[in-house]
């Protein structure tokens with residue numbers, strides 16, 4: 347049984363499924379935006395908020411508006427969702443923003459809400475790659491847009507970058523990434539493009555770079571981002587000092603995070619739960635009042651914890667694992683640990699186990715050995 351469930355930090359994820367158009371590679375739960383559907387959904391979120399408050403909420407350290415495109419919410423809707431919540435005085439409140447929406451007015455109105463961290467879906471600083479990803483913004487406009495956000499008062503801004511597109515190589519990666527590193531950002535998330543076999547881009551799967559080429563791109567990306575002054579703290583995430591995403595750290599450290607909205611998944615007091623990924627099912631769930639239905643059994647807690655925790659560059663603390671699960675992490679795993687150590691894929695300093703540099707690109711396979 348996990349220990350100290352009530353004492354853990356708590357975050358809140360709010361899923362906003364609307365998008366202005368659908369990007370071919372995306373497999374999140376999204377819907378075409380319409381004012382009416384968005385307003386109906388907003389009312390469902392307010393019911394979930396009220397139900398959470400009635401049930402009792404401990405202090406929230408972070409709130410994260412993800413999607414979809416949460417920047418399609420009005421500033422007033424954002425404030426209404428946040429008002430009355432037990433936010434910690436220094437709570438980190440993040441909103442994912444589609445760069446195409448950034449204007450003077452957008453930035454000023456948003457800054458009047460409690461949102462204090464922005465995550466921009468930049469994805470690339472090459473227009474041909476943005477076109478491929480079906481993103482509507484233009485690379486040349488990004489510096490001015492980030493400046494508008496800064497002038498409005500936002501000083502904790504993250505940018506997403508996607509690498510590994512069809513026909514990409516080390517040279518194209520430099521062209522797409524270097525101008526992004528010149529933007530005044532505090533945090534960068536770098537993701538490998540994954541094309542699902544049932545997605546609109548599936549025909550391009552044969553055009554993707556080989557695993558060796560992708561590994562070369564990953565390690566080049568990692569070097570360029572580090573040279574620009576960002577410290578890697580997770581397999582895909584880099585931050586300037588003091589700007590690691592506190593919300594995402596909750597997931598990777600196995601802390602609690604509530605989730606509101608259709609398709610949103612939370613982890614609360616030892617249980618993982620997911621809301622239905624359709625509007626009718628979500629509305630029905632709220633009507634029944636069973637916010638934590640479809641809980642995974644407690645048995646999933648240890649594999650989930652290992653999978654998330656090992657993604658952090660600081661790795662998995664053996665003492666913390668013992669105190670959390672009343673188990674020795676090495677028990678039943680020592681032979682595997684020895685083998686991974688011999689292969690140069692993990693670091694074992696006696697206090698913690700972490701991924702070695704050579705394992706970062708194949709992290710899922712290496713961590714999978716320890717589950």
Ligand code: SF4
Nearest residue numbers: 365368369372413414
């Ligand atoms: S804007 Fe983001 S969430 Fe929406 S379809 Fe594109 S990638 Fe997916």
